[in-house]
Amino acid sequence: MPRIHRDSIDAIKFLLPFFVFLGVFLIYPIFQSFYYTLNDITLSHLEPKFVGINNYVKLFSDKLFLQALTQTLLYLAFHTAIGVPLGLGIALLLNEEFRGRSFARACLLIPWSTPPIVAALTFFLSLNPGFGPINYLLELLGIIPPKFSIFGNPNLALFALASVSLWKSASLFAFIFLSALQNIPTEPVESAKVYGASSFTVFRKVTLQYLKPTIAVNCILSCILSLSGTQAYDLVAGITGGGPGYHTYMLYYLAYMTAFPWNNLGYGATISYIITFIAVIFAIILLRLWYKRT
Amino acid sequence: MLDKKSSKGKGDVDRFDPPSQSKRDYLKTLGTLGLGLVVGGAIGWFSRELVPKPAPSKIELNFYTTGHSGFYYDVGRLGWKPIARYMEQNPNVKINVLVDSFFNVYTKEAAVFAAGVYAWDVAYLWGAILAEFYKYWTPLDEIGVELPSEVQDDIVPYCKNAVWYKGHWYGLPRMLELFNLMADADVLNAKGLPFPTTYEEFLECCEEVHDPPRRYAFGIGLKEGYLLPPYLCFLHGNGGSLWKDDAMQTVIPDSPESIKAVEDMVYLYENYMDPAAIEKIAFVECSTEWHQGKYVFALYYPWPTMAVTDPESKVKKVYVWLWPGKKGVTRSASQVACEGYGIPKTARYKEEAWKFIQYLNSQEVQVQMALNMWWKQENEEPVPTRWSYFTDDRLKQYPYNIIVRAQLAALKYKANRYERPHYMAYCAAIEAEIMNALTKKKTPEDAMKDAREKCDEILQKEYELYGGGFYNPWPDMQKYKSKIDELLNQIPVEEEYIFPE
Numbered sequence: 001m002p003r004i005h006r007d008s009i010d011a012i013k014f015l016l017p018f019f020v021f022l023g024v025f026l027i028y029p030i031f032q033s034f035y036y037t038l039n040d041i042t043l044s045h046l047e048p049k050f051v052g053i054n055n056y057v058k059l060f061s062d063k064l065f066l067q068a069l070t071q072t073l074l075y076l077a078f079h080t081a082i083g084v085p086l087g088l089g090i091a092l093l094l095n096e097e098f099r100g101r102s103f104a105r106a107c108l109l110i111p112w113s114t115p116p117i118v119a120a121l122t123f124f125l126s127l128n129p130g131f132g133p134i135n136y137l138l139e140l141l142g143i144i145p146p147k148f149s150i151f152g153n154p155n156l157a158l159f160a161l162a163s164v165s166l167w168k169s170a171s172l173f174a175f176i177f178l179s180a181l182q183n184i185p186t187e188p189v190e191s192a193k194v195y196g197a198s199s200f201t202v203f204r205k206v207t208l209q210y211l212k213p214t215i216a217v218n219c220i221l222s223c224i225l226s227l228s229g230t231q232a233y234d235l236v237a238g239i240t241g242g243g244p245g246y247h248t249y250m251l252y253y254l255a256y257m258t259a260f261p262w263n264n265l266g267y268g269a270t271i272s273y274i275i276t277f278i279a280v281i282f283a284i285i286l287l288r289l290w291y292k293r294t
Numbered sequence: 295m296l297d298k299k300s301s302k303g304k305g306d307v308d309r310f311d312p313p314s315q316s317k318r319d320y321l322k323t324l325g326t327l328g329l330g331l332v333v334g335g336a337i338g339w340f341s342r343e344l345v346p347k348p349a350p351s352k353i354e355l356n357f358y359t360t361g362h363s364g365f366y367y368d369v370g371r372l373g374w375k376p377i378a379r380y381m382e383q384n385p386n387v388k389i390n391v392l393v394d395s396f397f398n399v400y401t402k403e404a405a406v407f408a409a410g411v412y413a414w415d416v417a418y419l420w421g422a423i424l425a426e427f428y429k430y431w432t433p434l435d436e437i438g439v440e441l442p443s444e445v446q447d448d449i450v451p452y453c454k455n456a457v458w459y460k461g462h463w464y465g466l467p468r469m470l471e472l473f474n475l476m477a478d479a480d481v482l483n484a485k486g487l488p489f490p491t492t493y494e495e496f497l498e499c500c501e502e503v504h505d506p507p508r509r510y511a512f513g514i515g516l517k518e519g520y521l522l523p524p525y526l527c528f529l530h531g532n533g534g535s536l537w538k539d540d541a542m543q544t545v546i547p548d549s550p551e552s553i554k555a556v557e558d559m560v561y562l563y564e565n566y567m568d569p570a571a572i573e574k575i576a577f578v579e580c581s582t583e584w585h586q587g588k589y590v591f592a593l594y595y596p597w598p599t600m601a602v603t604d605p606e607s608k609v610k611k612v613y614v615w616l617w618p619g620k621k622g623v624t625r626s627a628s629q630v631a632c633e634g635y636g637i638p639k640t641a642r643y644k645e646e647a648w649k650f651i652q653y654l655n656s657q658e659v660q661v662q663m664a665l666n667m668w669w670k671q672e673n674e675e676p677v678p679t680r681w682s683y684f685t686d687d688r689l690k691q692y693p694y695n696i697i698v699r700a701q702l703a704a705l706k707y708k709a710n711r712y713e714r715p716h717y718m719a720y721c722a723a724i725e726a727e728i729m730n731a732l733t734k735k736k737t738p739e740d741a742m743k744d745a746r747e748k749c750d751e752i753l754q755k756e757y758e759l760y761g762g763g764f765y766n767p768w769p770d771m772q773k774y775k776s777k778i779d780e781l782l783n784q785i786p787v788e789e790e791y792i793f794p795e
Contacts (some may be wrong), residue, residue, distance in 0.1 A: 014320070043408040044427050044715070045759055064748075129570035130579075147507065152517075152572040154733050243518040244572060245730040260401045263426060263720040264755070 021090050037268035043263050053272040065271065068249040071158055071243040073248060076226035078162045079169065082219045086166065087173025088211070092203075094174065095181045105178075111171040116231045120238025123164045129153060151240050154247040161239060161248055165231050172219045180214040182209070215292035228275050251275045334717040348667065353384055353646050358403075358414040359635075360396045361729040362674045363469065363524060363663075366654070367391045368667035368737045371673050376659050380650065387646060393587065397519065400718060403427065412640045415647040419454045419465055419636040421713030425764060432637040437644050450632075450705070451770035454712060457634040465636030466655035469663065472628045472704040473527050473674035474585075475618065477612035481509075482588045489613045489793050492621040493558075496591070500566040504592040510559035511566035513589030515574030516559075521725040523576065524593060526711070530627025531619040536712045543714070543762050545753060547724050548739075548746035555736035556731045557607035564731055571733055581669050584609065593617055595631070596672055596697045597667040603693065612693070614700045615793045616707070625795065630709040632679070656677065661686045664694065674692045678699045681777060685784045696791045702778050705771060705795060714764040716756040723748035 037055050039048035059065050094105055113120070126134045129149040137146045150160045184207060193201045225231055232252040240248040242257065249257075251271060259268025325508055357377070359366045368375040368391070368681060377389050392414065394402060399418055406413045407430035426430060434441060441463050446454075453467035475496070477489060481503055490496035500511035514524055529536065534551025538544040538592040546552065554687075563571060581598045582591060587608030592598065597616045603609040635654055637647045653673035660678035663689060667675040677698055678684060689698050714720075729744035736744070 042427065043404045046408060128582075129573060130568070147569040149570050149573050152570070152733065154730075154735050190578070241517070241519055243726065243729055243732045245726045245735055247735075257722070260404060262722065262752075263404065263716065264719075 010274055013179055029062055030188075031099055033269040033272060036266050039266050041266045043260070043265060048266075050188040054137070055267050058267070059270065059274065064246060064249065065254065067246055068251050069274075071248065072227065072232075072250040072252075073164045075232075077160060077164075077166055078159060079226045080219055080222040082220050083166045083169050084173055084215060086170045087218060088177050088215070090174035091169060091177030091181055094178055108171045108174055111168045112175070114168065116168065116234035117238050119164060120235045123167075124151065124239045127160065152244050154244050157240055157244060157248045161235055162226075163241070164235055165225070167230060169222060169225055173222070176218055176221075177211065177214055180211055184210045213290055215288050220283050220286050223286070226250075227282075229278045250277075298405050317790075320763040333706075348654050349397060352386055352535065353643050355643060355646055356387045356389055356390050356392060356402040356413065357517075357650070358392045358394070358399075358417040359631075360418050361393050362396050364672045365663045365666045365675050366468070367393050368460055369526060369672070370662070370675070371668050372562045372662075373601055373667050374662045374666065376654065376662065380653055383502070384649075387650075389650070394596060399423075405419065407638065412642060414595075414638055415641040415643050416635050416650055417638050418633065419457060420606060420631075420633045420713065421718035421765075422715070423727055424457065424459050424464055424636070425535045425717070425760070426715040428459045428462075428464070430639050431464045432641065432644060433450040433464055434648070435462060437637070440647060448682050450679055450681060451704070451712075451774070452630045452709065453632045453634070455635060455711075455765055455794055456632040457768045460763065461767075465634045466651050467631050467632055467634040467679035468654055468660075469676040470679045471632075471674075471758055472630045472701055472703070472709050473523065473593055473596075473617055473648055474596040474614050474628070474700045476584075476592045476594070476596060476612045477615060478609050479613045480586065480588050482613065486741070489615060490618050491616075491625070491794050492618050494621050496618050500562075500591065504566050506568075510568045510585065510589050511591070512562055512591045513568065513572065513580045513584060514593050515576040516567075516572045518729055520576035520659075522721050523631070523711075524755060525555060525559065525724070526709075527593060527617050527627055528558050528630035530629070530708045530710075531617065531624065532558075533620070533623040535708075536710070537766070541762050542753060542757050543764055543766075545712075545720055545749040546746065547727070547749060548742045552565040553739050553742050556728055556742055559728065560731055561570055572729070573600050583669065585669055595674065595676060596700055597676070598669040599693055599697050600667055601669040607669070611789065612696075613751060614696055614701070615794070618704055619707070624707060626704065628704040629727070630705075630711040631676075631713050632711075634679075636706075657683050658688065661688055663688060665695075667697070672675075681774070683782065690785055693786075695785050699782055699785050699787055699791075702781055702785075706775055706795070707777050710768050711729065714756070715760045716752050719752045720749055723752065 036048070038050060038052060040055075041048045044227050045195050090108065093100060094108065114122075126132045127150050129135055129147045135144065135148065135150070139148070139261070144150070151213055188206050189202055192206050196206065232250055233256060234252040236242060236248055236250060238285050242249040242253055252275060255271040255275065257268075258271060259265050262268075304667050313620045335364055365374075366376065371513075377391055381387060400423060403417065403423060404427065407427050419431070424725075446463075449467060450470055452468050456467050457463060457465040476492075477499075482489065482499070485502050486718050487499050487502055488495075490499050502509035503509070510749075516524070527545050529552050532551040532554045534549055534555060536545055536547055536552070550564065560788055568583075571580075576594065580589065580592065580594070584592050584598050585604070585607050596614045599612045601609050602612050617628050619625055619627045635651045636643050637651070658677075660680070663675050666673055677689075678686075684698060684702060689695065710719075712794050724745045727736070727741040727748075730744075731738040731741040735741075736770065
């Protein structure tokens with residue numbers, strides 16, 4: 001038997017358990033849920049009724065879906081536009097030599113390691129208009145009126161939620177940036193300094209160039225976290241429940257609510273497919289941008 | 295570059311290969327595991343007849359209930375433990391209690407039922423879950439049980455709604471509760487105000503006692519998830535109904551009475567309530583604040599009245615009676631909550647499950663449940679579900695007597711909850727739009743018209759799947775008016791707690 005052929009058989013043997021697992025827990029559900037999207041199916045009536053692409057067509061006239069889509073994109077833009085630079089800023093700070101740096105780095109782990117539902121409850125209580133310490137402080141500073149409900153305000157609730165998510169994600173972004181910063185070779189930086197470049201120029205012309213792939217990774221991560229990460233569900237469920245009104249409904253939460261509490265599995269699965277589709281588009285765009293630049 | 299192949303090609307595959315020794319070890323381990331399983335299985339199979347059979351073990355009943363009624367999982371404040379007692383009386387039965395938040399029960403039951411697996415022998419049930427998933431519950435007639443007519447007649451019709459669907463009984467109710475108006479009696483007396491008997495009088499009282507932020511006139515949580523119940527009180531108070539009496543039982547949140555109800559809620563919220571109320575779930579957080587004396591009036595299930603027996607409570611005396619309707623429309627209007635226990639189709643021990651359900655519905659358990667009521671949410675214990683239990687002597691004691699009387703009196707007025715298969719979807723659609731009105735995103739009229747649009751969509755789908763003909767307990771309830779009067783006469787109460795009906 002030729003060597004390469006024998007090696008392939010060995011490789012298959014080793015990989016088989018993984019592929020079986022992948023098949024049962026990922027590939028099969030992907031196809032099964034796609035099948036649901038083409039059917040009218042509920043948890044109480046599991047006999048599917050074929051509706052073709054009706055569920056997809058319905059999305060375009062579904063006001064709630066369109067509202068949730070807009071809100072998700074807003075949330076995503078806010079989360080990425082602020083979260084990634086914030087993470088970079090924190091990483092640059094922690095990359096400097098100072099007393100207590102190790103402690104500060106360790107502290108950075110806390111937000112990310114806090115389970116989303118715990119973060120949700122913490123912020124829900126901290127921003128409670130009745131007794132929340134953050135609300136109290138904002139009141140004292142005259143930023144908000146007494147007993148002001150931030151999560152109950154239709155204009156602010158979404159951004160407040162995105163800020164809670166940022167609190168968690170920025171630390172992850174910072175860690176990823178930090179590891180990238182530590183891998184930047186010192187020579188180009190040193191030479192730039194020798195040639196008289198200012199710190200900002202060194203950052204812009206050297207550091208940032210090396211960080212471009214990491215920025216792309218963090219942007220993709222931010223998009224995925226906003227679209228379908230557990231944060232996108234847990235924070236909404238734990239803090240606002242989609243309210244006030246429908247003002248914090250996001251696609252991930254809407255997919256769950258539609259499929260389960262509102263008992264419309266087929267349509268819920270369709271929304272999930274749209275989320276996946278958007279996430280893939282974002283990933284492709286960002287990857288293309290990255291490869292173009294490098 | 296994406297299209298540039300790595301220079302490490304197939305020729306370098308050795309780089310990733312484990313050393314041949316490890317490969318052999320891996321395959322050996324896998325082979326040994328497989329062989330061990332086959333040999334073990336074979337020994338087990340052939341020796342099954344040789345091993346002596348164990349003595350019959352206990353029947354294990356999986357009992358699924360919700361967190362808001364601690365009495366049913368043995369954490370009632372008075373220490374009377376129904377589950378432990380049942381196991382003492384039935385040594386061959388072991389009850390495994392599984393508790394979940396009320397807000398999780400619906401999805402968990404739905405998912406388990408759809409999966410078709412065994413999870414529980416006795417499970418929590420209410421009208422909406424039963425209507426939507428009736429196929430997954432065991433009708434009592436299927437296990438040869440016919441509920442005697444005297445038992446059927448003894449069950450309050452609103453409670454029947456929790457366990458009865460289109461001609462079949464699926465279990466027995468476990469509780470009944472209705473919204474009442476509660477007032478801090480000391481504040482009213484100090485101001486010389488009578489307990490209001492019309493909505494207009496109620497507003498006048500609010501104006502007199504409102505003193506924010508020290509004390510708000512009216513307290514209730516308005517957060518979505520439990521916003522429909524208070525809305526129904528306002529709707530009924532205007533003489534409205536959420537369903538039409540047509541073949542589809544069309545849901546009509548855009549009726550004039552409904553729009554007025556939302557306007558009333560907005561008015562009360564803006565003028566007499568804590569601005570933070572839109573972040574509070576019904577009375578969950580508010581009951582603590584009620585205990586702290588932050589509200590004069592509260593509209594909720596009346597168990598926070600029990601604050602009067604807590605020495606730490608700032609509220610020392612409570613008047614509890616009917617939520618007043620609009621003058622010339624109706625004297626009162628409330629909303630009702632009823633729950634029960636049933637047997638899922640996949641239950642293992644259906645007969646034992648039925649015995650256990652009967653025990654939970656017995657007079658002793660139901661009365662003990664009511665005696666355990668308290669102002670904290672985990673002890674949200676309501677009143678019994680059967681007419682004959684209301685006059686139990688223990689419930690005639692203060693303050694139970696004032697609560698039981700208020701609950702009985704509220705039963706004389708419309709309190710429908712409108713539970714039906716797609717209740718959860720209707721509920722979310724209506725609540726979101728009420729919230730839009732409360733937060734001034736829409737006018738009440740626009741909000742409720744949008745709610746109607748959403749409800750029409752839900753209705754169409756629901757009608758295709760279930761048809762109409764859902765049980766409306768209100769006509770049956772009206773037949774019991776004289777019985778309620780009779781019961782009210784049998785429950786003594788001090789003069790100052792008697793208010794006009």
